[in-house]
Amino acid sequence: MGSFSYKLFVKAESKVIINAPLMQVTVYSCILAISWMGAHMIVAEELQTGELMSLLAYCMNILMSLMLMSFIFVMVSMSTASVERIVEVLDEETDIKDPENPVQTVADGRIAFEKVDFSYDRSGSGIPVLKDVSLSINSGEMIGIIGATGSAKSSLVSLISRLYDVTDGRVKVGGRDVREYSVAALRDQVSVVLQKNVIFSGTILDNLRWGNPDATEEECKRACRLACADEFIECFPDKYETRIEQGGTNVSGGQKQRLCIARALLKKPKILILDDSTSAVDTATDAKIRKAFREEIPGTTKIIIAQRVSSVMDADRIIVLNEGRISGFGTHEELLENNMIYREVYESQTGGNGDFDEKGD
Ligand SMILES: Nc1ncnc2c1ncn2[C@@H]1O[C@H](COP(=O)(O)OP(=O)(O)OP(=O)(O)O)[C@@H](O)[C@H]1O
Ligand SMILES: [Mg+2]
Incomplete structure (x- = not known):
């Protein structure tokens, strides 16, 4: 054509x-x-x-x-x-369709991958991106994912909200195969902050309500507090009515990321996925956001993809991905002890002495 x-x-x-x-x-x-x-x-x-x-x-x-x-x-x-x-x-018709009698509600935030193979090429003959991935995540857990660029971190999480269908095996959310849910309902209850965040022109409130049009101003403010976005919003003269230019050119990268996190929180999802969403946020604020998640939304399963070990080390468990395979899955201490890749990344980022040499930007 x-x-x-x-x-x-x-x-x-x-x-x-x-x-x-x-x-x-x-x-x-x-x-x-x-x-x-x-x-x-x-x-x-x-x-x-x-x-x-x-x-x-x-x-x-x-x-x-x-x-x-x-x-x-x-x-x-x-x-x-x-x-x-x-x-x-x-x-163009999407390949991802609702089943006959779709399930509308996700029971809880459990996630399970059962022998998942995945390739972007629908025919299955393409390069495999994920190979034989099996894992199980409990509802309410905070999970970190770490791995080199191209190790299929984003691909792994895109299967949870069914942006793509697996080539083989299955992905279960709330105890059911993702293919049993209505796609809209699933994506409503699995909130993803994409690696490339999108901000529209309009006021801050408009942008936040894009996730949930019925959210009250109080709810919006709470979401911003959780995402540590309230501190900079309060500094704007028009506060929540501040206009954001097209493409978010009048807010900084880290501010944009925090707005996107607040927007995802407003959906009150069962599962919240942050794909490298705090990469431009300083480490202190990053830690504050994770603390708020832990305290204020304990029932939500949180998956945090990051390049910095400091962003994932306090998670309940951490997945180490390497070339589409799970190389390790455990707590920070366990991985430091028995996962080579994790130890190398940790040492390269801390200079080997346990102190992160990066300063907040
Ligand atoms: N839409 C796509 N179509 C075809 N191949 C893709 C697509 N997206 C990613 N890939 C391939 O899948 C592999 C994994 O990509 P993915 O985006 O999951 O990596 P990542 O771990 O998220 O990397 P990064 O840390 O850079 O975000 C890469 O080899 C990439 O070339
Ligand atoms: Mg990615």
Whole structure:
């Protein structure tokens, strides 16, 4: 289909190219013809100079309008190509569909992976991204995930909210296979803060309520307190009514991340997933956010993906991912003792003496 729009575009462009010189030739020939005839008529005293001038002006007006008309035709044929591409996207059916009698509520925050294999290529012949992943997470646990870039951390969590379906094995949430739930209900109760956060233009309250349109102002403020976003919001002159520019250009990266966390919290999810969502937040605030999670939403299962060991070391258990496989799953102390990868990451970030050398930014 791509080559089809390409051809349409080339066709439209070739029309534009012929169009411009053709129109120019017509306009200038007309001016020449009128001037030549007019000159003869003036000599024969059939026409006055002023009349010739107005004749020229009128002709130019008409020709200009014709020229613009021809541009409209060109533009229409060009936009047809674009419209077709847009419609193609809108008409695309998702591969992820609701089952017959979908389950609407997630019972609790339990998560289980049973022999999960996953590849982004639907045919299953593509490069496997996750290989033979089995794990079980209790409701209310705080789980850290750590691993090198490309070790499939984001892919692992995307299976929980069923952004993709597994290639083999199954993922269970609240004791049921994710494929038994209504997709909308599942995604409502599994809140994900994506690695690339999205902020819309509008007030802070508008942005927060995008997660839950019925949230009261009190609830919004509580979510911001949990995400440590209240401190900077209170500093704005308009507080919660502060307007955020398109793409969130007037808030900092760390502030944007905290707003996204607050927005995810407003859904009151059973499972909260933060995909590298505090990477731009200083370590002290990062710790404060985790403390608030532990104290104020103990029933919610929290999954925190991070590059910094300091962001996950106080989690109940930590998953160490390596090239799509689980290399270790346990507490900080257990992993330090028997997981090579974890120990290396820890030592490289602390300089081996147990002190994190990074300072809050
Ligand atoms: N949408 C996609 N389509 C095809 N392949 C993908 C897609 N997203 C990720 N991959 C591949 O899957 C592998 C794991 O990617 P993933 O995003 O899960 O890594 P990650 O651990 O989250 O990395 P990072 O720390 O950089 O966020 C990578 O090799 C990547 O090339
Ligand atoms: Mg990722």
